[in-house]
Amino acid sequence: MSRQAEYRLDASRILRPRSVAVIGASEDVGKFGGRVMYYLTKHGFEGRIVPVNPKRETVFGVPCVPHISASGEAVDVALLALPPETLVDAVEDCAKAGVGACIVMTTGFAEAGEEGERRQDELLDIVRRTGMRIVGPNCMGLISPHHRMALTSSLVLETDHLQAGPIGLISQSGALMVSMYNRADDSGIGFSACVSLGNQSDLEICDFLEFLIADEATRAICIYMEGLRDPARFLELADEARRAGKPLLLVKTGRTEAGIAAAKSHTASLAGSYDVFSAACRDHGVVLLDDPDGMIQLAHCLAQWPTPKNGKIAVFSSSGGGAGIGVDRVSEAGLPLARLGEETRAKLREILLPPQANNPIDLGGRTIADPFECASRAYGIMAGDEDVGMLWIVLTTAPFYERTAEVIGKAALASGKPFVFVVTPGSAADGPRRVLRELGCPYFDRVDDCIRVLKGADSYYRFGTRQADRAARPATLPKQVSPLAPARGSNLLTEPEVKDLLERYGIATTGDIVATDAAKAVAAAEKIGFPVVMKAVARGLIHKSDIGAVKLGLGEADAVAAAFAEIEQAVARAAPGILFEGCVVQEMWAPELELILGVKNDPQFGPVVMCGAGGTLVELMDDVVLALAPVSVDRARELLGTLRVSPLFGSFRGRAPLDIDAAAEAMSALSWLAHDHAARIVELDINPLGVGLSGQGVRALDARAVVVPDDARQVAE
Amino acid sequence: MSRQAEYRLDASRILRPRSVAVIGASEDVGKFGGRVMYYLTKHGFEGRIVPVNPKRETVFGVPCVPHISASGEAVDVALLALPPETLVDAVEDCAKAGVGACIVMTTGFAEAGEEGERRQDELLDIVRRTGMRIVGPNCMGLISPHHRMALTSSLVLETDHLQAGPIGLISQSGALMVSMYNRADDSGIGFSACVSLGNQSDLEICDFLEFLIADEATRAICIYMEGLRDPARFLELADEARRAGKPLLLVKTGRTEAGIAAAKSHTASLAGSYDVFSAACRDHGVVLLDDPDGMIQLAHCLAQWPTPKNGKIAVFSSSGGGAGIGVDRVSEAGLPLARLGEETRAKLREILLPPQANNPIDLGGRTIADPFECASRAYGIMAGDEDVGMLWIVLTTAPFYERTAEVIGKAALASGKPFVFVVTPGSAADGPRRVLRELGCPYFDRVDDCIRVLKGADSYYRFGTRQADRAARPATLPKQVSPLAPARGSNLLTEPEVKDLLERYGIATTGDIVATDAAKAVAAAEKIGFPVVMKAVARGLIHKSDIGAVKLGLGEADAVAAAFAEIEQAVARAAPGILFEGCVVQEMWAPELELILGVKNDPQFGPVVMCGAGGTLVELMDDVVLALAPVSVDRARELLGTLRVSPLFGSFRGRAPLDIDAAAEAMSALSWLAHDHAARIVELDINPLGVGLSGQGVRALDARAVVVPDDARQVAE
The missing domain is CATH 3.30.470.20 (ATP-grasp fold, B domain)
Known part of the structure; x- marks a missing residue:
């Protein structure tokens, strides 16, 4: 479908609407229309809210209308979660009422079999006829913290306020979107926008990606994808994100056969080949991850340190056990450990025992009295080494735990180099976690998470500022594309046909000559020089070696003539229905x-x-x-x-x-x-x-x- | 060091002492001796507590003694964290006072260089002379929840009570021990005992492992290891743990070169080759992991389901995104996914849409009205399939979230098959987490953790009940060990010497004959049959091919004679100092x-x-x-x-x-x-x-x- 000017609303206005209608609004928070209204009013959306309910005068103090057609000035966005049977008519009503876009949460569409597919086609037909946009169906709405707007019924909105931040999130799965939002919120990580797309019947990932690249509040972009609608546009936008200096991170379901089946049944997506997708992402600077929360964690770090750097890692720990686990895991992940210079190590030896005065640093080996001074100085010295690109702090328990966290956190921020903390205890470290959150230091609770972030950052930094490969057409290639040799109704080319084509593109072959009888084969062999290889030419013949239709190391004329006859007989015997077109005679070449x-x-x-x-x-x-x-x-x-x-x-x-x-x-x-x-x-x-x-x-x-x-x-x- | 009867206390009594002395006891919780006393009294240790402090009458209401010698009846365990300079004398005093064992937290021993090593030898000398045992130095004490005894200063003891449970934990690192304890405690996971060993100067891992295998309260054993003191004893104990039906799990630092260096500087351990260690563990049923918390999580599950089962996995999720991530991660980890039988799928289709009525189950595809009934029935049907060994529940947000968790949790417990939950949101899922904890359902917060547990369980279950390989000496082997060919002061055997040895053990070679001159070489070749291979025999000669001392495919007598001369000259030219002993003549054999x-x-x-x-x-x-x-x-x-x-x-x-x-x-x-x-x-x-x-x-x-x-x-x- 081409994007047409008459479509009413684009992604930017859907994320920043001036007015929102809730179809089936109520005050019963046990129901969808109640929860949405509750969160919409609770978080202080400043645009117009239009609850639609024929049975009520007001909802949470906001005046109701009985039907969307009575909304007065057309609303930008309407939210619906009606049963599938009544949904299509309601969407049609919205279109008639001039609504800009509908967010359809209802399930039971293309993901649910044939009847659902038909229903989804009806929705799409409304889009085509009227220009009204649709997000979904089978989605969970969106969250736009900078505009204090929550358009979803999820209980993760049960918080004091919507935390605004630099991460833009596009998720096909609604459930994962709200999980990611909630996890991030707990760690003090905020979003510029979160949107869930479900079946992508109309608006799709690239529509929102384009907006987020342009959006000033967004400094890193995360996508949870099940299937891609427009691969070429996606790669163009990936390049654009790189140029804009915005890291683009992505988790895709359907990496494995089992996952492909699951993705297809979930949001009716064509999952495609992950190997090809992964190669395309690698070459366009998209960082692929395997875990949605891990993606948000990496985005949080890269939004803080977007400029490409050396990715070599130094490990800094409050204990020897932490230091040991740290370097083992870094090495096993195939990540590079920084090698500290002699000058750095000499400085460290002034405050640490010699075995601990290196990468990894274990603060347990301190030789000066003040533990805080030791931590702060050691961090500064280590971070100052030019071979150190990123620092990983493994924060185990320590006496005066909060102050330890604060001292190291401040030293880390002062160093200017990227870093991440892992906090190894559980609730005993709630205080230090609060300290780190308040300082703005990224920290995670699991070593796995840190390794994933360090690995992703290394890959992002290594791609650097280079652009996607732009192959210029070499002068040696054919200027014009000549038609392929006619395949005469077959879908297979013969070896000589393929090799002709290769030769035209400058790919050397074995100087093949096709001979239609034994005498011509001998002449060909004499021209090429002995010994030669001979193979049957017969369109559609496969497993040539197995049936005796390949002869190697033919050293003289007689052998060539005999081989011709043998090959002809072998083909006749093994594949009587296939036309024997002769033999190809080739140079015998033993490659290295x-x-x-x-x-x-x-x-x-x-x-x-x-x-x-x-x-x-x-x-x-x-x-x-x-x-x-x-x-x-x-x-x-x-x-x-x-x-x-x-x-x-x-x-x-x-x-x-x-x-x-x-x-x-x-x-x-x-x-x-x-x-x-x-x-x-x-x-x-x-x-x-x-x-x-x-x-x-x-x-x-x-x-x-x-x-x-x-x-x-x-x-x- | 052999274990002698006169040693005063073994591991079991150290974990269950009748009396405990704290050297340097105080009421200042900012100090070590204050925190230890505070936790010891707070958690209600019922044995005798003997605070030692010459300046006080009582500590937290417990009568003090001025010196350990004044303790009256000898105490079982004394805890010390004095500066290294005064530590040795204090330990000597304890020995004189008849103390059973000292727990030494002080650092600055073998891990800290030569002076420290000397100091550690002095400690060990006290053990040898007096029979008093030492845990540490450089440790963080122990926790014995069943006996309400906490002998450590760590702030993770700042809890209402010590949670008793089935996991025995031995950790060389003190910091990681208390981190693991705290994480587990937060998730409602309890321990039978936790002990940190530090430098293992006297009592070592195997001493406590032996106790835990015998201990009735312990149903799974976890070890965090930096170095192993007695490998043979460790493997015997691993077999014993298997026989006792107690899963033995282990994380070892020093898996990589970088980790080996870190482990050595931390607790002065010889880390050894991880490849060999890993092979030994594999063959003795020890489950190796890379993460300490992941180890506790697995132990928690295996303690619940210790009987070996089929490890094939079914994924059950409240959302399609969760289901997709689930099967992708299971497949990528190389774990087997269960294939549901047709009967199972038919039953599922009664309550779920066809695309969701398979492995993975996505409850979003429900076709019956009641979501709880659907969840409960679907779980029961899936778990009832005979191909399903373990279930993994990916619990994303859901309306009526706590009730959803409860319904699935109860269905899971009722099924009797092993399972694990991942709860994907953050604090929004605090309620469901509490529900799962109260039901006794294992749940983790990160997919990584679940994958690690599923992988570890699969490996534990697959080892099954078989015992370590016991190779019986085959009758074909030499009955007696004859001495090796004399190496005449060299550390290298010649090829004929090695092959002689191999032949004696029934390993076929190429029928080699050593010839000391060209004529003998020709005779040998004629006996073996042409073509033959010839190589120089010259002790210490390496890279024979490179210098021309190997000749292949010698097809006749003249070639053999010529080859002898050429090889002799080649050796003389390339390695004039090496004695040429002749040539070995071999059959030319082309293997597959x-x-x-x-x-x-x-x-x-x-x-x-x-x-x-x-x-x-x-x-x-x-x-x-x-x-x-x-x-x-x-x-x-x-x-x-x-x-x-x-x-x-x-x-x-x-x-x-x-x-x-x-x-x-x-x-x-x-x-x-x-x-x-x-x-x-x-x-x-x-x-x-x-x-x-x-x-x-x-x-x-x-x-x-x-x-x-x-x-x-x-x-x-």
Whole structure:
């Protein structure tokens, strides 16, 4: 659906409405319409409130109207939670009354099966006809603390006030939104806006994301996502968030097969492939997390320290046990520990025992009398070391616990470097927690949470200020996209067809020659040079090796002629229905390393290029990188460097380095090929891509492709 | 140090003393001796309390004595936290006064450098001379809730009462002990005993572990460990805990290099190799964790459900978001999700929409009016499915939240199957948390915690009732341990010497023959059959291939003779100081798969056997299993099955299965070899161990060993 000017309200006005109607308002807080009215009035919304209830004069002192049509001046936002059977008519009434947007909390729509899907289509039809917007259905409303507006019935609003802050939150799940809000509120973390979207029938994640990027009160953005409606727009907005210096954090359900099934039944979302989504996020600077509360915790920290820094970690603890757990967990998480310089360590040795005067610092090893002076000085010295990027304070119990927390908290704030506290006791540390909250020091209760925040911050800082990869089309590529070899109704290309295509994109192959009889095969082999490889050319023939349709190491003319006959017979025997088109004769090339290089067309993100370790054993390694096509050669080289087999690219056991430049060029070229032919290519694999020593290049040794058949394409186009 | 009868007090009496003295008792709770006295009297210890203070008549109403010698009847336990300079004399005074055991909180001993080590030796000398026991130094005392006794100064004792429960806790770190105690207390989890050990100068982990295994009030045991004093005793006790049906859980600092350094400086512990420790724990049913609080949480659950069960997980949530996060996290943790049977799903469909009537259950999809009835029935139906082992309830906000928690909690208890709740909101869920606490339902606040508990329970349940591997000595092994070939002052054996040893233990090699001249080499090759491999025999020569001292694929007599000369020259050129003893002639055997099989002598656990993937690429896989020697053939086969390369053992790409039985026999045999020669062998590697097809066996293709030299051994014995 294209966004049209006649739509009545955009996300910004929905989060900042001038007037709000509650359909079915009451004073019974046991009911939805009562709780919403109670929270709306309790938190002091300053716009117009229009309770709709034919049976009452006022609700909580606010004058009622009997029907939305009697609201006088059209209201911006109406909130509904009626049974599904009456909901559609009520929404229609709102549209007629000129309401700008409806927030529909009712469940029983697309997430609930066929009948619900039909009902959701009816809602969408109202949007199309009238221009009124819809948030939901199956959502839990929104909270806009800066405007003292709570439009949800959740009991987490049972607080003194709505805590305003720098975090904008978009959540498909309403239940998780209010849980996140409540947890954050307990820790003194506030929001610029929280909105739950449910089934995203009309307004969707990107509509609100666009608003939050522009919103001045928002300094970090969190999304809980089940499914993405508009992937391309999402990636553009992710880039925009980076440019605006606003960290964008995201938790997505449906990372696993089981999660995909659950997401689909929850808000009727298409969860998509998490691997591809994750690669797209990595390349657009979106920080992916696995836990909603952990996401808010990280946002809280990054809103405080948004400028990219060195992410190396120093551990500072009031006890040796805390210091030990700290460095173990940091190391196990694969995070870098800071190495203190000799000067720093010398300064620390003035106030701490030598074994404790390093990273981690354990204040238990103090050699000066005053514990507070020791804590404060030690923190300052450690934070002052240039190798230290972030500090993690493990605060176990201590005598004069609140003062200890205060002294360390002040030293941490004074240092200017990012930090996070974990407070290890429970209620015994309520005092220190209050102190930290009042100082504005981020603290968490579980080591897991700190590790997640440190890991996320490291990833955010490492992305730095660079922009998403913009691959410029290399001059060596075809200027024009020529049509693919006709597949004659088949959805498979033959190996020579695929290799032709690869050659056109500058990806070297094995100099193949197709021979239609034995004599031509011998001539081809003589031209290529012995020994050669021969394989059947027969569209649709798979598992060629298994049926004897591949012959290796053919060293002389007779062997080639015999091989031709044998292959022809093998195909006739094993696949009598398949047309034998001849044999392809290839150079026999023994590479130093085998990779697999491929592309596939993702239903959400379009063409995706993939590279991984090839060969037998490494199948077990699950060693693959993905990237949206096209990728630049430089980016391809970086990605190859993240493979687990990448140590083999350099000098290894006395062998010279491999031609990884050529591999990166091939990866980039294949990504352009996939980009150019996105409408036709379903998937294409080069397996193996042989890699030679530096200077020897790479060659596609074998290749296959699945395409949209010509006839299907003509129907589709 | 052997345990002698004349030692005055064992762990059980230290945790249940009849009388307690506090050295330096006061009423000033700002001081150590004041806080200890305050907590000791506040919590109602019923034994005799003896405050020691020359300046006071009474402390908190308890009559003082001026000096420990004036205590009258000797006290069981005295608590001291004096400065290190005066501490040793005070401990001596206690010994003279007949005190049973001293708890020494003072720091500045072995953890603090040389002077401290000397001081700690003085303490230990008192123990040896007098038989008085010491807990600490550098500890934080103990808590014995069943006896209303708190012997620590920590502010976490600022509670109404000491909560008794089924968990016994031994912690080297005092700060972490009191943090764990406090967290548990907040969640209604109680302890049978908590003790902190610090430097373990005298009484150590195993002394208290032995007590807790025997203690009737203890149903699960937790240990926070930095270093282990007596590994063999620890493993025996771990077996004993299993037999007693008491889960034994453990967190060890020093899992990583950084952690090892921190542990050493904290309580002066030798952290040891975590890989070996971890293998030992795995084989003795000890559950290893990475987080102290997570350990207590798991103990709480296992104390409730100690009987081994199927560990497959069903997720039950009040919201779709919760259900989605739940299954994603379970799957990502590698835990098994239960598959509900068709009958179960049919029953669920009577009350839930079809998409929600499966694992995970999302109560949002209810089709009957009463939400409580739906929750209760759905839980019962799900828990009744035989594939469901454990249930995980993700409790997001809900209307009538407390009643929802109560209904689900009661259904969960009624089901009899293990379960755990995560409560996702913060303070908004204080009511439901109270309800769950009162019902006795385990709940945690973070998904991470639940995942850790589910993972730990799965591992505990999977170990089941089996006992640690008891390898019976196979009849094929040498009955007597014959001395190793003399190493003539070197610490290296030659390849033929190692292979001789392997052959004696039934591990097949390549039928090597050592030839001292070219003619003998030719004769050997003719006997073995061409082609052959030749390598130099020269003690201490390493990197033989690199210098040209290895020749492969020698196909005829002339080539063998030439190779002998070339190898002799190569050794003379590259290593002129090394004695050339001839060449070994070997069968040339191409295995289907290469493994590496080795043993090393761990300083703590003795001989350890290791097997892993061999070859070039798999070096990158870090694919190794370890086990303490000896291992049985059956256990070896199980361990090989956990390697990442294990899919290659079966039929693979049309190839027949490999001879994994032979590999397991070799692993077991090598473990016996290491066991028999533990005093001599430092490390021995077979690399590669070639594995053939099923029935073809395995062969040690190359091997090396580092031993204790003969002369060193004579000095040592």
